[in-house]
Amino acid sequence: MFEFLDKFMPGILESLLPRASSYAIEIDVLFDVITILVGFWFFLVLGYFFYLIFRYRQRDGHKAEYISGETHKQKQAIEIPHYLILVCDVAIIIPTFLVWFNIKIDIPPPEEEVRIVAQQWAWTFYHAGEDRVLGTDDDIVTVNELHIKNNTQYSYHLESRDVMHSFSVPVFRLKQDAIPGRVISGHFKPILEGEWDIQCAEMCGVAHGIMGARIFIRSEAEHNAWLAANSPNSNGAGILAAAEQILSQEKEDQNNG
Amino acid sequence: MAEVAHADVSHGEHHDDHHEPSFWSKYIFSTDHKIIGFQYMFTGMAMALIGGYFAYVFRMQLAFPGSSIPFWGTLSPAAYNSLVTNHGTIMIFWVAMPVLIAAMGNFLIPLMIGCDDMVFPRINRLSYQIFLLSAVVLLASFFVPGGAFGGAWTSYAPLSAKAQYNSTPFGAPLWLIAVTLEIVAFLLGGINFITTTMNARAKGMKLYEIPMIVWMIVIASILFMCSVGPLVAGAVMLLFDQTLGTAFFDANAGGDPVLWQHLFWFFGHPEVYVVLLPAMGIVAEVTCTFARKKLFAYKLILYSSIGLGILSFFVWAHHQFISGVDPRATYLFTTTTLLISIPVAIILFAFVATLYGGSIRFTTAMLFALAFTGEFLLGGVTGIWLGSSGTDIYLHDTYFVLAHFHYTFVPIAIIATFAAIYYWFPKMFGRKMNETWGKIHFWGTIIGFNGIFIPLFILGAGGQHRRIYNFQNYPDLAGADMQDMRVFATMSLIVMLVFQIPFLINFIVSIKRGEKAGNNPWKANTLEWVAPSPPPHGNFGPVLPEVYRGPYEYSVEGREKDYWPQNEKPESEAT
Numbered sequence: 001m002f003e004f005l006d007k008f009m010p011g012i013l014e015s016l017l018p019r020a021s022s023y024a025i026e027i028d029v030l031f032d033v034i035t036i037l038v039g040f041w042f043f044l045v046l047g048y049f050f051y052l053i054f055r056y057r058q059r060d061g062h063k064a065e066y067i068s069g070e071t072h073k074q075k076q077a078i079e080i081p082h083y084l085i086l087v088c089d090v091a092i093i094i095p096t097f098l099v100w101f102n103i104k105i106d107i108p109p110p111e112e113e114v115r116i117v118a119q120q121w122a123w124t125f126y127h128a129g130e131d132r133v134l135g136t137d138d139d140i141v142t143v144n145e146l147h148i149k150n151n152t153q154y155s156y157h158l159e160s161r162d163v164m165h166s167f168s169v170p171v172f173r174l175k176q177d178a179i180p181g182r183v184i185s186g187h188f189k190p191i192l193e194g195e196w197d198i199q200c201a202e203m204c205g206v207a208h209g210i211m212g213a214r215i216f217i218r219s220e221a222e223h224n225a226w227l228a229a230n231s232p233n234s235n236g237a238g239i240l241a242a243a244e245q246i247l248s249q250e251k252e253d254q255n256n257g
Numbered sequence: 258m259a260e261v262a263h264a265d266v267s268h269g270e271h272h273d274d275h276h277e278p279s280f281w282s283k284y285i286f287s288t289d290h291k292i293i294g295f296q297y298m299f300t301g302m303a304m305a306l307i308g309g310y311f312a313y314v315f316r317m318q319l320a321f322p323g324s325s326i327p328f329w330g331t332l333s334p335a336a337y338n339s340l341v342t343n344h345g346t347i348m349i350f351w352v353a354m355p356v357l358i359a360a361m362g363n364f365l366i367p368l369m370i371g372c373d374d375m376v377f378p379r380i381n382r383l384s385y386q387i388f389l390l391s392a393v394v395l396l397a398s399f400f401v402p403g404g405a406f407g408g409a410w411t412s413y414a415p416l417s418a419k420a421q422y423n424s425t426p427f428g429a430p431l432w433l434i435a436v437t438l439e440i441v442a443f444l445l446g447g448i449n450f451i452t453t454t455m456n457a458r459a460k461g462m463k464l465y466e467i468p469m470i471v472w473m474i475v476i477a478s479i480l481f482m483c484s485v486g487p488l489v490a491g492a493v494m495l496l497f498d499q500t501l502g503t504a505f506f507d508a509n510a511g512g513d514p515v516l517w518q519h520l521f522w523f524f525g526h527p528e529v530y531v532v533l534l535p536a537m538g539i540v541a542e543v544t545c546t547f548a549r550k551k552l553f554a555y556k557l558i559l560y561s562s563i564g565l566g567i568l569s570f571f572v573w574a575h576h577q578f579i580s581g582v583d584p585r586a587t588y589l590f591t592t593t594t595l596l597i598s599i600p601v602a603i604i605l606f607a608f609v610a611t612l613y614g615g616s617i618r619f620t621t622a623m624l625f626a627l628a629f630t631g632e633f634l635l636g637g638v639t640g641i642w643l644g645s646s647g648t649d650i651y652l653h654d655t656y657f658v659l660a661h662f663h664y665t666f667v668p669i670a671i672i673a674t675f676a677a678i679y680y681w682f683p684k685m686f687g688r689k690m691n692e693t694w695g696k697i698h699f700w701g702t703i704i705g706f707n708g709i710f711i712p713l714f715i716l717g718a719g720g721q722h723r724r725i726y727n728f729q730n731y732p733d734l735a736g737a738d739m740q741d742m743r744v745f746a747t748m749s750l751i752v753m754l755v756f757q758i759p760f761l762i763n764f765i766v767s768i769k770r771g772e773k774a775g776n777n778p779w780k781a782n783t784l785e786w787v788a789p790s791p792p793p794h795g796n797f798g799p800v801l802p803e804v805y806r807g808p809y810e811y812s813v814e815g816r817e818k819d820y821w822p823q824n825e826k827p828e829s830e831a832t
Contacts, residue, residue, distance in 0.1 A: 013651070016719040017733070030647045031718075038638045045609065045634060052612040053627060056548070057619070063819060064812035065614035069553035069607065078554060078606045085602050089595040092645055096591055099647030104584040120422065163416040164514060166579070166654065170720030170733070173651040177580040179515060180415060181508025184581055197733040199722045201654040202580075203409035205416055206335045206424055209726040 002029045010035070013173075020196065020217060021172035022189040026099045028173070033095060037088045103174075107187045110155035114146070118158070118165035118178040121207040123198065130227055140230050144213040149223040150193050158184045166201035169215055175201055190217045288378035289794055294364030295685070296385050300392060301356035307396075308347040309754055311340040315726075316709075320740075320747035322727040335424065337726035338407030343395070345410030346432070350439050351392055353532040353670035358443065358481075359388070361535055361677055362450045362474040364685065368785035369468045371459025371802045371824070373795045375449045384445035391438035398431035406432035409724060411525070414506030414517040418498040430499050437492045440485055447478035459784060459824075461804040465559075466823070468783045468808040469552060470538030472559055477534040480566045484527035491520030515581055522573040529665065530569045534562055536673035537604060540626045543680050544608055546781045547623035548615030549819050551809040553607045561607075565600035572597060578646045579653050587646040594644035601637050605630060616812070616819075620779075621695030625676035628703050629668045636664030639714070657717025660710040667706055675702070678764070683778045687790040688771030694763040701756025708749025712742040780820045783808045787824050 002025050009032035019025055056064075067074060113134050115126035125146045129138035134157075140147075148154060158167055160178035168175040172188050200211035218226065284292060310328075315337055317326040325331050332340075363381065367374055375381045398405045406428040408416045417433075420426035454467065454475050494505040495517065504510035506517050545552050552558070574582055574590040608630050617623065639661040642648045652658060675698075682690050721734050728734040728743070777786040784804070788796050802824035810821040 013718060016715070027648055027651050030645065031642065031651075034642050034645060034648060038641050042634060042638050045605070046631060049609050049612070049631060049634075052609065052615075053617060056612055056615045056617050058616045062616055064549040064616040066551060066812050066814050067553065067614055068551055068555075069610060070556065075554060075557065077610055078557065078603055081606060082599055082603055085598055089598060092641065093592055093595055096645040096647040097588060100584070100587055100591075100650075103647070103650060104587075163422050164413050164580075168654070168722060170651070175579050175650055175653055179508070179581045181514070182581060197720075197731045199720075199725070199731065201722045203338070203411075203413065203416065203724050205422055206338065206407070208338070208724060209334050210730050212731050214732075 002026045005029050005033070009033070018171055018192055018194070019173075020190055020192040020194065021169075021174065022191050023099075023103050024171070024173045024191075026102060030095050030099050034092055037091060041085065041088070104186065107155060107185065108153055108189075110187065111153045112149065113155045113157070114148070116146075116156055116158045116167055116178075117161060118167065118200070118204075118211075119161035120163065120205050121200070121211040123167075123200075123211070123213040125213075127227070129231060138231055138233050140227065140232065142230075146198065146213060146215045147223065147226055148190055148215065148217055150190050150217050150219055152220075153187065153189045155185060155187050158186070163204050164202045165204050165211070168199045168201035169196070170199070171196045171215075177202055193217050193219060286382065288374070288382045290363045290367050290375045290378070290381060291685075291792060291796075293381050293385050294360045294362075297355040297363060297388070298360035300389060301352050301360060304347050304351040304355075304392060308344050308352060309757070311344040311347070312750060313754060315340045315344070316747040316750050318726060319728070320744040322729050332726070334726050335404060335407060338409075338724070339399070339405040339425075339428070341724055342407050342409050342432075343399075343405055346395070346436065348666065348670060349410070349528070349532070350436060351395065353666065354439070354443060355388060356674050357532050357535040357539075357670065357677075358450075358474060358477060359384070359446050361470070361539065362446065362478075364681070365785060366450055366453055366471055366474065367457070368684070368788055368792060368796055369471050369783050370454060370457065370462060371784040371787075371797065371804065372453065372457040373797065373801065376453045376457055377449050380445050381449050384442045384449070387438055387445070388442035391435045391442060394431055394438060395435035398428045398435070401427035401431065404428055411521060412495070412517075413521075414495060414498065414514045415508070417517075418495060418506050420499070430496060433492055433496050433499070437489060437496075440489060440492075443481060444485065447482055450474050450478045459802050459804045462823075465556065466804060466807045468538075469541040469555070469558065470535065473534040473538030473541075473562060476562050476566055477531045480527050480534075480569065481531045484524045484531075484570065487520045488524035491517055494520075515577070518577050518580060519573070522576045523570075525576065526573045527566070527569045530566055532669050533665070534566070536629065536669040537562070537608075539673045539677045539680075540608060540629045541611075542781075542783070543622050543626035543676050544611050544630075545809045545811060546680070546779050547618045547620055547626070548612050549618075549811045550611050550613075550615040551807075551811055553610040553613075555807070555809070558604050558607050561600040561603040565597065565604075568593060568597055568600065572644075575644055575646070575649070578649045591644060591646045595641065597644070598637070598641065605634060605637070620679070621690070621692055621699055622676050622680035624696065624699045625672050625679065628699070629672045629676060632664060632672060632703075632706070633668040636661060636666075636668060639664060652717065654723050655717035656713045656721045656723060659723055660713040660717055663710050663713075667710075671702070671706075675699075675760075680779070681785075682764075682767065682771075683774030684785055684788075684790050684792070686768045686771070687774055688767055688769075689774050689778060690767045690771060691763050694759045698756055698760040698763065701759075702753055705749050705751075705753025705756060709746045709753065712746045716742055777822075780818075782810060782820050782822050784823055787822065 006025055006029050009029055013028045013031050113128050115134050117124040123144050125142050127140040128134050129140050131138055158176055158178045160180045165178040166175055174188055176184055176186055195214055195216050198213035198215050314326055314329045318332045403425045406425050408423050416422045417429055423429050454471055497503040498505055504512040506512045506514045508514055541552055571593045575594045578587050643652055679690055679695055774790050776790055784802050787802050804823045805827055806823055808823055812819045813821055
């Protein structure tokens, strides 16, 4: 449905940044639908407003009329547009529910999983490694770099070690707050190869402004090559990853007082 | 009832009439509602200058990252966060609230309903004193070790709850204490507005003959009182977390950090309408006077405002769509949020319809009132993208949000306030402000304002997030065209700020040298224009006015004059 609607839409968000996830198109189309409905009302009312200002400016020999706005006929000038706005609201609410359900509630069975841990002021990503299971020896742990495979359905599990953070990937149109004490799961499916920003979208302290990361979306072959090169079982990276884990665990212990 | 209230007030007050009061008792410890209104207004204007200066500093940093900023120096990330946080806090709690509700409410309510003072003048004085203390506490937080709080004006826990996270061991509690004191001040003021309006109206003034701005301030005060309880409770809990080591918002010890967001936004969203309604009241008064028209559908506006107030209690979680609340809850909050468009649209349509058939005088006050309607329309409609939970996933916490709420708050706190100042200045000081300089000020303000925030809509839709002190750290946001837009926004801000200088000069010079105004320079109907300009202590002299008709009887057919003051006796009785 969204692919079909997209053909008739101006594509405002896509003109500003690419769509790199399967559901980006849904948010883009919803954005355009709202733009069209709201833009229609905005320019209609603003245009009429300027017309009235011009038409009823003070002129010699012209006296204002006495209109109370309390008679039934006069009130219709407001009541009829207000029912039309109600219709527009419903026209926005229905696709909103669809988009929200698809992105935030309905989590498809994942092909790959990734664990994301936010802390002041860095992102730690736990890639499942070649066995595709999180929490095993071959997990690849990186800081501020998320490596994922194109055209693959991912589930993510988002945690925070200290304060509120927010995992935001603008090219995915995805955002989710990380809450200390909770693991929040969601999903995405990349559809475009490339390298883009991840931003922290929730004020998280002094260095919030530099709490960025990069997302690397690669083809299956390139991604597998990256996995092999960084696998903790194949070279010294595993020790590094373990050291990283210990370091962040220590910070957590400090934070927990 | 009205008689009783008058008697109480005059009993407590008349000692001032016997001798010339000293400067201190006349201007500093006065219980006169007009002086307290001025105290709020001047404090609010001073705080607006500070908030505007903060905006200038951090916008300069965003446009020219890392360079030395004139009148500041280089800006550190911690200082950037403090300025952004306190810009928001000051503009809402120390500018919009005191000027729109406290200054206008204090100055206008007794004058417009035809009584000699508030029914609780000493509570009124206490209200301002606590407010002043709160402002001092907030400003003091900039001079303590660690600096002022920088965890955003929403002050989300656990960042705000622990000094090890926010690095401001003294700034964070001081910020919280200042906000709490400010709220106490407005609770005291609100009691006065509601009680005075209900009990001390001039003889003959029926409920449907109360001027719209008085209704709006009363509704706003009720909204404020109903919504503020959870925030005060939350503020005390957060203060305990900060200072006593409790764990209300600490997940590691069994607390819940999201709880703070609920408590904050349950107050925070009605708060928007607390400042919006008085602004709409100002616009209603000014529009009717200068269009020489009766307010279109008075009762419909009144009921829509009450409906808007009630509905505003059921929308708060739209600030938390992506913050870990149950995702199914958004179905409810998206629906209630989009329904807000109905009462707001009714009120704005009524303002537009009021112009129909009018004879519009383009005074500076009227230009600002018209600008409010036009600009707020954009602020209102851009809320639809954010109220829709689907698009909010992407737009949440971007500059799109920032531009949206500035398109609501600037018309409210800046544009409507200027309309009020230009309109009631003759009543406040007995002289008019200069219209030519007023129009120069108007165009500089409006052009500057749009120049700031239209580019920010585009940057936000392009994925730029808020509260980041240097976008050059993000390769996707460091492009030259995006940076050009940031520079353009900053330049527009400087234009807007520079054009406030003619206003300040005009304001100060006109107090002493402006054209003499007389009692009713705008030929308006409401009761404040019956009193002398400026009104003396006790407002109307020995005889309080009586009311015979509604406040908006302009251009009534069959009358020679195009206005009909509320207190003018009907001709049948006069002869």
